Amino acid sequence: MQRRAVAVFVALFLAIAGVAGAMTATADSPEIALENPEVDVSQGDTIPVDDESYVVTDISETEEGGGGHGGAATTVISGTLERNFTTQTSETWTNGSTVSVGEGEWRVEISGENATEFTLVEVLDRQAILEADDAAENETVTLEDGEYVAVTDDSGERTLVPVDGYFPAPEERSVATGETLEYDGQTVTVDEVTADGAVLAWEVTDTETIEVAQESTVTLGDTDYIAHFPDASTLRMSTDIEAYEAQVAEIDRFDQYNSGLSRVLILSVLSSIMLAGMAFIPSRY
Template identity: 25%
Template sequence: MQRRAAAIYVVFFVLVAVGAFSLTTVAQEPSVSVAGQNYSQGDTLSAGGTEWTVNVNDGEGNVSRVNESARFTTSIANNSSLLFANGEYRPAPNGSDSGAGTGTGSPSPSATGTPGGSGTSLATGETASNDSATRFRVVISNATAGNASGGNTSGGNASGNATNVSSFTLRQEFMTSQRLRQDPSVADVALTGENGTQYVRYRNGTTQPLDEYLPTPEVRNVSVGDSFPYENNSSSVASVNTSGATLAWEGNLTRSAELKDGENATIGGTTYVAQFPTNSSVTLSQNVSGYQAEQTKLDEFNNRILGLWGTVIISLFAAVLIVALAYMPVRG
């Protein structure tokens, strides 16, 4: 009797599994496809008043455009250091070489050494790693004072700060310690007198003020509108204020938007949904809501199919378990 009942249950669960499996085979998967424009590699898409180039490769891609007259800006801070070599300026790297002398002066500038400054790059005639560059310090000091305005502040600076700044000065700096080490006639280190004046000691015992020992520094004046080649860019000075100068130039700017199957992409202010019917083409549709509705139907279908497969597996497992229990030995 026990085995007869087990056989009935086994047949029941097998029928349930067969029925669930049959439903998985006859169910038709809903398609997800909305009307849109088809594009291949190199095609052009017009969006937002601009032309975008479509790039498709192996079932993925992007759209891109190049702005050939984009405006770029950068800033150089007051009292910062620049290197000039091969006809262009670039930022001087920070370092710890004690011996940077700063060129100072008026119409006939003289140099005052200031050992202990930062910097590792060398002046003209001083080489490191076979690279020769002239080092300059940015100096902005030719501003005229503005009027105070009741102690109010504007942009973080109190009214009354220097205004009407239209130019800045580049003063040559020298790596004093490097120059002293390369000169066999003087000691390697400059001395500081009681009054703070720095001296150079010659091997014969005589001394000379450091500002007289160093050569006359080069001084360059730069105004708003002047060309200022900076880091491989044909830039010019756009503005100057007491904290630094702003450089501007035009160049190419590439903008792109990634395309992924079934995901939205905003191109030129318009949102598209991307589909890849083949590995070498993409369909872009603005019917985002329609695509999402169809995708929801597909997700529901997949969930039902998973439920049917779960029913098949559980039913077969139950049938096997019942058979095993039915044939277990019984005491007595």
């Protein structure tokens, strides 16, 4: 009698375990699916936002976790967006300062309170000129009446030549407001000239880089998007963040439901084993 009762309960628990196992095995896990996303692109595509454009420069997957501690590796998909934009920058050359233009040094000279142009006066490398002349001494000679260069001719006669007569006249360049010149590898425009200095302006191209993670919030311009990678070659983004959050909540409920069924399955099997074992314990009566 005791064993027949145990058999009934064992059959009941096994039936419960079978139902729980079947429901766990056949249940379809919900997945994130952005409906009608505003952005559906692949690597190399362009995303127009207002007056700007973002380029999808990379979509790739990497393995995270795992290693030698028994943990399973997880595949993570991410992407990169880039936007090139120009910014206006400027620099002021003060009156009397020395600037590098091309391969030489130049002195900035501005005349008058209402100047509309400035002059670049070449700064001669006197030391290099002296060292290149075998007939000249490498240092100038300063006397009471001025500065000289000592030059020795072929006969060995030493002559003092005034520096103004020895060194070449420096080159001069006049640049007016609105004109351009090459400076530091780019074309710059003279934006303004005052008695104190000249303002040069030019545009610089910068790059904004945005790293996009799976199911992260991305801001492009003034708009927030939820980003989703359905595979390792596609990026979708939607402004309907509420719909995304509803899907996340649904997945959480499914996981809780599935976890509960798994517990029922385990407890039912363990209960069946325990009851079956108790049925064979000898009775004392």
